[in-house]
Amino acid sequence: xxxxALAAVVVxxxxxxxxxxxxxxxxxxxxxxxxxxxxxxDIGAGIQLSPNCARVLHHLGLGPALERIAVRPDALESRxxxxxxxxxxxxxxxxxxxxxxxxxxxxRPDLLDVLMGAMPAGVVQLGRRATGLHQDGASATVEFxxxxxxxxxxxxxxxxxxxxxxxxxxxxxxPSFSGTVAYRGRVRAAKVSGLRIPNTSTKWWxxxxxxxxxxxHMAGYMLVNVVGVVPEQWRTESWAAKGKVSDLVAxxxxxxxxxxxxxxxxxxxxxxxxxxxxxxxxxxxxxxxLLGDASHPMVPFMAQGAAxxxxxxxxxxxxxxxxxxxxxALLCYSRTRRERASRMQSGSRSDTSGTWxxxxxxxxxDAYAVPLxxxxxxxx
Numbered sequence: 026x027x028x029x030a031l032a033a034v035v036v037x038x039x040x041x042x043x044x045x046x047x048x049x050x051x052x053x054x055x056x057x058x059x060x061x062x063x064x065x066x067d068i069g070a071g072i073q074l075s076p077n078c079a080r081v082l083h084h085l086g087l088g089p090a091l092e093r094i095a096v097r098p099d100a101l102e103s104r105x106x107x108x109x110x111x112x113x114x115x116x117x118x119x120x121x122x123x124x125x126x127x128x129x130x131x132x133r134p135d136l137l138d139v140l141m142g143a144m145p146a147g148v149v150q151l152g153r154r155a156t157g158l159h160q161d162g163a164s165a166t167v168e169f170x171x172x173x174x175x176x177x178x179x180x181x182x183x184x185x186x187x188x189x190x191x192x193x194x195x196x197x198x199x200p201s202f203s204g205t206v207a208y209r210g211r212v213r214a215a216k217v218s219g220l221r222i223p224n225t226s227t228k229w230w231x232x233x234x235x236x237x238x239x240x241x242h243m244a245g246y247m248l249v250n251v252v253g254v255v256p257e258q259w260r261t262e263s264w265a266a267k268g269k270v271s272d273l274v275a276x277x278x279x280x281x282x283x284x285x286x287x288x289x290x291x292x293x294x295x296x297x298x299x300x301x302x303x304x305x306x307x308x309x310x311x312x313x314x315l316l317g318d319a320s321h322p323m324v325p326f327m328a329q330g331a332a333x334x335x336x337x338x339x340x341x342x343x344x345x346x347x348x349x350x351x352x353x354a355l356l357c358y359s360r361t362r363r364e365r366a367s368r369m370q371s372g373s374r375s376d377t378s379g380t381w382x383x384x385x386x387x388x389x390x391d392a393y394a395v396p397l398x399x400x401x402x403x404x405x
Contacts, residue, residue: 031055031345032177034167036155036190038065040072040133041317041334042183043140046148047085048342057175058144059167061154061184065141070133070209070295071243071250073226076117076124077390078332081339083126084393090139095129096242099224106231109281114225115384124388130226132211132244155184158193158313165312179312179351181341183334186262186300188319194310200300203324205235206257207299208273210291211248217290220283222249226328229284238277238284239328251287252325253277260298268296299324304367308359312351316341320359321366327373329387333366339392360398365390 031054035042038060046056074082074095082091103112117128141149157168158180165180167190182190191198214222226241238253255276274288302322308315317334341358348354369387 031179031348031351033057033179033181034059034165034175034177035181035183036167037183037185037188037317037319038062038149038151039183039185039317039334040136040140040331041319041337042181043137043144043149044081044085044335045181045183045316045338045341047140047143048081048338049345050148051085052342052346054342054345056148057177058149059153059155059169059175060149060151063152065134065137065151071211071241071248071252072131072133072136072331073241073328074129074131074136074335075329075332076122076126076128076388077392078335079129080124080126081335081392084339085143087139087143090142091127091129091131094135094139094245095127095131096224096244096246097127098130098226098241100226101128102223102225102227104227104229104281106229106237106280106284112230117388125391128388130241130243130250132248132250135244155189158190160312179314179355181314181316182319183316184319186302186318186322188315190313191305191315191319194313194315195305195307198302198305198322200262200302202260203235203299203301204256204258205254205299206259206296207325208251208253208255208268208276208294208296210251210270210273210294211243212251212287212290212292214242214247214249217249217283217287220286222283222287229280231280236276238280238288240284240287249287251291253288254299254326259296261296262298262300266296268294270294272296301370304363304370308363309352309355312355314341314355314359321370323370323373325373327369327387329369329373333369336390336392337362337366340395340397343393344397357397361395 033056035058097118101115154170166176168174229238235256308320316337344354344357
């Protein structure tokens with residue numbers, strides 16, 4: 026079965042799903058993307074695109090568009106909550122580039138616009154909520170709440186932490202509450218210009234590791250992203266739930282400047298309980314596989330959730346290129362990715378030190394150079 030003859034359905038139009046669609050199209054696969062939301066809305070999130078995933082986006086030809094919307098930080102910094110002293114600094118955008126690709130800070134809606142802008146009209150269908158899945162030896166079919174369906178040679182479930190496709194394949198993945206809550210917000214850089222926020226991604230470590238705050242510029246230096254993590258028993262796992270700015274201010278009132286001032290400057294915040302899930306033993310079943318948060322959701326402390334989904338997309342496309350058998354190719358994909366993704370899940374969970382250690386194993390990963398695993402005749 027030649028790669029150019031393949032057709033795919035991708036369920037989920039987030040960062041992972043759209044990157045998978047672009048990667049598969051580059052490999053000659055016909056793709057349809059189905060997203061349950063009626064619009065790709067602004068939920069106010071900033072994203073760090075480290076070199077390991079920026080390399081993939083550049084490979085897809087998105088480098089010039091990223092340069093227009095993104096910020097390249099001078100370094101990733103750690104600081105002490107009480108006195109502001111520098112605990113560690115990690116340079117990521119020197120000359121030459123340390124890892125051969127930039128480290129970007131982006132506003133999530135801007136990144137979605139870049140991905141959608143690279144997609145031909147009609148590939149992405151909004152307002153299509155998946156409700157079921159079935160497959161046979163020749164194809165896989167996704168069923169939707171509107172009564173329609175879509176059939177293809179294979180299906181990729183990129184439908185997030187509450188994945189319908191994962192549930193259909195392997196049952197529900199039981200979440201474990203971390204005991205922490207994240208408050209996310211953004212503020213116009215002009216509003217806080219007097220605070221002299223540096224061009225870094227800065228993490229302020231609190232009195233306990235589970236109490237910390239990160240801030241950085243994004244959207245071409247027009248916005249400052251703020252994420253505060255607090256030990257709190259609030260168990261709503263939703264990116265769209267609103268929180269109270271006053272709660273964030275109270276949680277960080279004792280931190281060194283400019284943390285309290287930044288928190289006070291926010292007009293609104295979103296709030297979500299941080300949950301963890303054990304790694305899956307397998308992502309693939311027959312002609313269906315999982316990608317991104319559907320397969321390896323992780324706590325955000327290493328800022329690698331989006332990066333792992335983007336890496337997944339590149340490996341998926343490599344395994345499907347020239348594949349003789351779709352099922353073998355999907356096993357090749359999951360077997361190539363599972364060890365790294367599981368290690369990243371574990372590393373994110375335990376990344377509670379106040380200093381930057383070596384990140385070579387994270388940022389130096391090249392999805393186009395690593396050996397492929399499993400029974401596939403795809404490119405290696």
